[in-house]
Amino acid sequence: MQAIIERIKAGAMWDFHGGIHPPENKAQSSHQPIREAGLPPELIIPVRQHAGPAGELLVQVGDRVKKGQPLTSWQGGRTVPVHASTSGTITAIGEQTVAHPSGLSDLCITLVPDGEESWCPRDPRPDYWNLERSELLARVQQAGIAGLGGAVFPTHSKLDGRGQRTEILIINGLECEPYITTDDRLMRDYATEVIEGIRVLRHLLGPKLCLIGIEDNKPEAIAALTAAIGEHDQDIMVRVTPTKYPSGGAKQTIEILTGRQVPKGGRAVDIGIMVLNVATVFAIKRAIVEGEPLIERLVTLTGETFRQPGNVWVRLGTPVRWLLQRFELQPEAEQRVIMGGPMMGFTLPHARVPVVKATNCLLAPSRAELPPPGPEQACIRCSACADACPATLLPQELYWYSRAREYDKVEALNLFDCIECGACAWVCPSEIPLVQYYKIAKDDIRESRAEAEKAERAKARFEAKQARFEREKAAREARHASAAANRRQVLTEAAGGDDPVAAALARVKAKQSGLTTQGALPGGAPDNEAVIAARAARKREAEARRAAKLAEQGTAATTQASDAAPLDADAAKKAALAAALARAKAKKAASAHSETPADVPSTSRDAAPAQPTPAPASTESESHDDPEARKKAAVAAAIARAKAKKAASAHSETSTDAPSASRDAAPAQPTPAPSSTESESQDDPEARKKAAVAAAIARAKAKKAASAQSETPVDAPSASRDAAPAQPTQAPAPTSTESSDDPEARKKAAVAAAIARAKAKKAASAHSEEPADTPSASRDAAPAQPTQAPAPASTESSDDPEARKKAAVAAAIARAKAKKAAMTQSNPTTADHEVGD
Incomplete structure (x- = not known):
C-alpha cells in the first residue's frame, strides 16, 4: 500500500473498463446559487430512509415535537433514526407512498409545523479530537446519517470498517450523473465545512492519505477545495479526473485514483480503502461539531419545465408536489418527474411522495429534452453492452438468464457486481431496459436468501430450545437425585446409621425366601396346588348339587323333549347333556333295584322305580358349534331313552308279584327346583x-x-298294586344364555x-278318576x-x-x-x- 501511496503522490492516474459519455446538462442548475426551499404546511417523514431495518416509534399521534427530536430509536447494528425536520404536532402515523421504484407504501409520520422552529437540546463538540472512536461512531449513528450519494448505507456501520485499518480515505466529489449538481455546488459554497468534515474523519479513521476526487468539468469546486486545505493538511490531496460516466461509482473511483480493484463480492474496506460522498462528509461535520442531526439535504431541481431550476436546501419529508409548485414547474401533458438522474433515477408514481435522504435530484424534463424510451426489441447480440460495462460483466447473458429466472446462473455471472449504472441500456440499439431485469433478479434472489436465512434462524432457535429443554431436564433430574439422597441420608441417620432402602430390600428378599422355603416351587414361584385343589372341590360340589336337583325332576323332560319341535344347535347341546345325566341315573336306579334284599320282596315289587330326569341343558358352550359333538349327543340321547323304557318295562313286571308293596313304601316325590340361571x-x-x-x-x-x-x-286300597300313577x-x-x-x-x-x-x-285328572273299589290305595x-x-x-x-x-x-x-x-x-x-x- 505504501508504494501505491507514493505513486499517487507522484501524480499517477488510472482508468477503468468501459464507460460512456452522455450529455451532461449540468449548466441548468450549477450556475444558480443555493436557496432555501422553505417550510411546507405538512411534512411526511418515512420511518425507514436507509438500507437497513427501521427503528421503533418514539412518538404517538398528538405529540408535540421539537426540531431535531428523534422520532424513532437507533438501537441495533444497521438502524439509524429519523428526526423531526421542524417543531410541530404529530397528526398521523400510517402507511403512505414513499420514494421507491416499486411505488409501494411504508410507515410514515405526518408532522404539521408550528412555524416556531424551536430546537431540541443539542450537544455540539467542536473539540472532537477529545472524543473516543466509539463515541464518535455513536454520535454519527444518533444523527441518522446514511450515505447521501444514493446508496444510503448506514455511515456509522461503514466507518466501523469491520475492525480493519483504513489506509486511504477517498472523498467522492466526481458526481458523474448528468443533470445533478448538488456535490458541485456544495464543494463551491461549503468547501471549508467539507474540509472540516474530512479532518473529523481523519481523526476517526487515522488514514495515511486523504484523496478528494473531482471531475475536470467542475473547475470552481476544484479551486474552492484547494483553497480550503490548510498548511497542516499535507495528507489531504485534490485529484482531478477525466469526465466519464460512471466514474462516480465507488469501485470505479477507487480504480481511477488508486489503481486497485475491489475483489468480486467484496468491499472497499477489504483492501484498506474507505469511500465517502461529499454530502455525507458535510453531514458528519454538522453532527459532530454542531450537534445537528440530518434533517435536510441539498436537492437539484432541474429540467426544461422548471422556471427556477437550481439547488435548494429541502427539509426531509417535504412533499414533492409542494416543492414543484414552489419553484414554478410548468408541466406538460403526462409530465414525468424523475427522482435522481436520467441514468440511475426512477419515475415517481405521483407527486405526493416525500423527499428522503436518498433524494439528490428532481428532474422534470420535457419530451423533446428527454424522450421516453421506445418499445423493447429483440437482442441483436451486438456486444455493445459488454463494451460499455464498467464492472467487466456480460450484460447480454445476464439479461437472458434474468428473463428466464435462472438465478443460479446469473449469480455465477456475478450479477451483484453490477452497479446498475445503466450504461448497458444507454448503448443498447434494441432499447432493452437491461437494468430493470437485473433489479428484479436481485430482488428475487435477496428474497429467497432472506427466506433461507429465516428458516436457518428458526432451525437454530428450535435446536437451542431443544438443548435448553434437555439441560433443564438434566438439571431437574440432578435436583431430584440430590433431594432423594438427602432424604435417604436423613432416614439413615434417624435409623441409627442403617440404610432404610437396603433394609427394606432385605426384608422383601427374606419374605420371598421364607415363602419359597414354606410352600414355593423349586424355581421360586409360589405353590398354588392347594388353592387349585380347593377350587376343583368346590366346583365338584356345585356340580353334585346341580345333579341332585336335576335328578328330582324325573324323566318327563326327556319325553317332552322328544315330542317338542326340533331344537337348534344350543337345544341339541342341552339335550345331549340331559341325556348323559339320564343315563347315569338310570344305571344307578337299575343297580339299586337289582340289589333289593330277598326278605322284603313286596317292597321291590310295589315300589315304583326311580325315574331319572334329565338335567336341563347347562350353560356351557364348549362344543355347541361342533357338528360331530351334536351328532354324538343325539345318538347318546336315543340310547338313553331306549334303556329307560326297558328299565320301566322290567319294573312293571316285578311290581305284579308284590301287590302290597305300594302300601308300605311311598315313592319319593321329587320337587323341581325352579330354574335360576337367567x-x-x-x-x-x-x-x-x-x-x-x-x-x-x-x-x-x-x-x-x-x-x-x-x-x-279310602275304599281304593289296591289301586297302587295295579297301576302306578303318572308322575x-x-x-x-x-337355562342357557346363548339364545337370549x-x-x-x-x-x-x-x-x-x-x-x-x-x-x-x-x-x-287320570289319577282323580281311579275306580272306587280300591279305597285302600x-x-x-x-x-x-x-x-x-x-x-x-x-x-x-x-x-x-x-x-x-x-x-x-x-x-x-x-x-x-x-x-x-x-x-x-x-x-x-x-x-x-x-x-x-
Missing part, C-alpha cells in the same frame, strides 16, 4: 311379568296337588313349557304329585333387585309346599287321620 333378557319388563305369572301358577298347582292327595277315597314332571326351564337374543329359541321354550303343563294336568300309595312347571329361566329382571327377590321367594315357597305334600304322603297314619277327619 341372562337372556335382563332389561325386558314383559319377561319379568311372565316369570312372576309362572311362579304363581306353580304355587297354585302345588297347592291343588296337595289338596287332591288329602281327598283320595308328571315339569320340563326344566331352559334369539326369538325362535324363546318361542320353542314357551311351547315346551305349555306341553309340560298340559301333560301334568292330564296326569292329575290312597292310604298306601302316594298319589300323583303334579309338579309345577318352573318359571322360565330368564334374565329379564337381572338388573331389577326387587324383581329377582320376589321370584326367589316364590320359588322357595313352591318347593316348601311340594316337600310338605310329599312328607304327608309318606306317613300313612297321618294320611288316614286326615282322610277320616
Whole structure:
C-alpha cells in the first residue's frame, strides 16, 4: 500500500473498463446559487430512509415535537433514526407512498409545523479530537446519517470498517450523473465545512492519505477545495479526473485514483480503502461539531419545465408536489418527474411522495429534452453492452438468464457486481431496459436468501430450545437425585446409621425366601396346588348339587323333549347333556333295584322305580358349534331313552308279584327346583311379568296337588298294586344364555313349557278318576304329585333387585309346599287321620 501511496503522490492516474459519455446538462442548475426551499404546511417523514431495518416509534399521534427530536430509536447494528425536520404536532402515523421504484407504501409520520422552529437540546463538540472512536461512531449513528450519494448505507456501520485499518480515505466529489449538481455546488459554497468534515474523519479513521476526487468539468469546486486545505493538511490531496460516466461509482473511483480493484463480492474496506460522498462528509461535520442531526439535504431541481431550476436546501419529508409548485414547474401533458438522474433515477408514481435522504435530484424534463424510451426489441447480440460495462460483466447473458429466472446462473455471472449504472441500456440499439431485469433478479434472489436465512434462524432457535429443554431436564433430574439422597441420608441417620432402602430390600428378599422355603416351587414361584385343589372341590360340589336337583325332576323332560319341535344347535347341546345325566341315573336306579334284599320282596315289587330326569341343558358352550359333538349327543340321547323304557318295562313286571308293596313304601316325590340361571333378557319388563305369572301358577298347582292327595277315597286300597300313577314332571326351564337374543329359541321354550303343563294336568285328572273299589290305595300309595312347571329361566329382571327377590321367594315357597305334600304322603297314619277327619 505504501508504494501505491507514493505513486499517487507522484501524480499517477488510472482508468477503468468501459464507460460512456452522455450529455451532461449540468449548466441548468450549477450556475444558480443555493436557496432555501422553505417550510411546507405538512411534512411526511418515512420511518425507514436507509438500507437497513427501521427503528421503533418514539412518538404517538398528538405529540408535540421539537426540531431535531428523534422520532424513532437507533438501537441495533444497521438502524439509524429519523428526526423531526421542524417543531410541530404529530397528526398521523400510517402507511403512505414513499420514494421507491416499486411505488409501494411504508410507515410514515405526518408532522404539521408550528412555524416556531424551536430546537431540541443539542450537544455540539467542536473539540472532537477529545472524543473516543466509539463515541464518535455513536454520535454519527444518533444523527441518522446514511450515505447521501444514493446508496444510503448506514455511515456509522461503514466507518466501523469491520475492525480493519483504513489506509486511504477517498472523498467522492466526481458526481458523474448528468443533470445533478448538488456535490458541485456544495464543494463551491461549503468547501471549508467539507474540509472540516474530512479532518473529523481523519481523526476517526487515522488514514495515511486523504484523496478528494473531482471531475475536470467542475473547475470552481476544484479551486474552492484547494483553497480550503490548510498548511497542516499535507495528507489531504485534490485529484482531478477525466469526465466519464460512471466514474462516480465507488469501485470505479477507487480504480481511477488508486489503481486497485475491489475483489468480486467484496468491499472497499477489504483492501484498506474507505469511500465517502461529499454530502455525507458535510453531514458528519454538522453532527459532530454542531450537534445537528440530518434533517435536510441539498436537492437539484432541474429540467426544461422548471422556471427556477437550481439547488435548494429541502427539509426531509417535504412533499414533492409542494416543492414543484414552489419553484414554478410548468408541466406538460403526462409530465414525468424523475427522482435522481436520467441514468440511475426512477419515475415517481405521483407527486405526493416525500423527499428522503436518498433524494439528490428532481428532474422534470420535457419530451423533446428527454424522450421516453421506445418499445423493447429483440437482442441483436451486438456486444455493445459488454463494451460499455464498467464492472467487466456480460450484460447480454445476464439479461437472458434474468428473463428466464435462472438465478443460479446469473449469480455465477456475478450479477451483484453490477452497479446498475445503466450504461448497458444507454448503448443498447434494441432499447432493452437491461437494468430493470437485473433489479428484479436481485430482488428475487435477496428474497429467497432472506427466506433461507429465516428458516436457518428458526432451525437454530428450535435446536437451542431443544438443548435448553434437555439441560433443564438434566438439571431437574440432578435436583431430584440430590433431594432423594438427602432424604435417604436423613432416614439413615434417624435409623441409627442403617440404610432404610437396603433394609427394606432385605426384608422383601427374606419374605420371598421364607415363602419359597414354606410352600414355593423349586424355581421360586409360589405353590398354588392347594388353592387349585380347593377350587376343583368346590366346583365338584356345585356340580353334585346341580345333579341332585336335576335328578328330582324325573324323566318327563326327556319325553317332552322328544315330542317338542326340533331344537337348534344350543337345544341339541342341552339335550345331549340331559341325556348323559339320564343315563347315569338310570344305571344307578337299575343297580339299586337289582340289589333289593330277598326278605322284603313286596317292597321291590310295589315300589315304583326311580325315574331319572334329565338335567336341563347347562350353560356351557364348549362344543355347541361342533357338528360331530351334536351328532354324538343325539345318538347318546336315543340310547338313553331306549334303556329307560326297558328299565320301566322290567319294573312293571316285578311290581305284579308284590301287590302290597305300594302300601308300605311311598315313592319319593321329587320337587323341581325352579330354574335360576337367567341372562337372556335382563332389561325386558314383559319377561319379568311372565316369570312372576309362572311362579304363581306353580304355587297354585302345588297347592291343588296337595289338596287332591288329602281327598283320595279310602275304599281304593289296591289301586297302587295295579297301576302306578303318572308322575308328571315339569320340563326344566331352559337355562342357557346363548339364545337370549334369539326369538325362535324363546318361542320353542314357551311351547315346551305349555306341553309340560298340559301333560301334568292330564296326569292329575287320570289319577282323580281311579275306580272306587280300591279305597285302600290312597292310604298306601302316594298319589300323583303334579309338579309345577318352573318359571322360565330368564334374565329379564337381572338388573331389577326387587324383581329377582320376589321370584326367589316364590320359588322357595313352591318347593316348601311340594316337600310338605310329599312328607304327608309318606306317613300313612297321618294320611288316614286326615282322610277320616
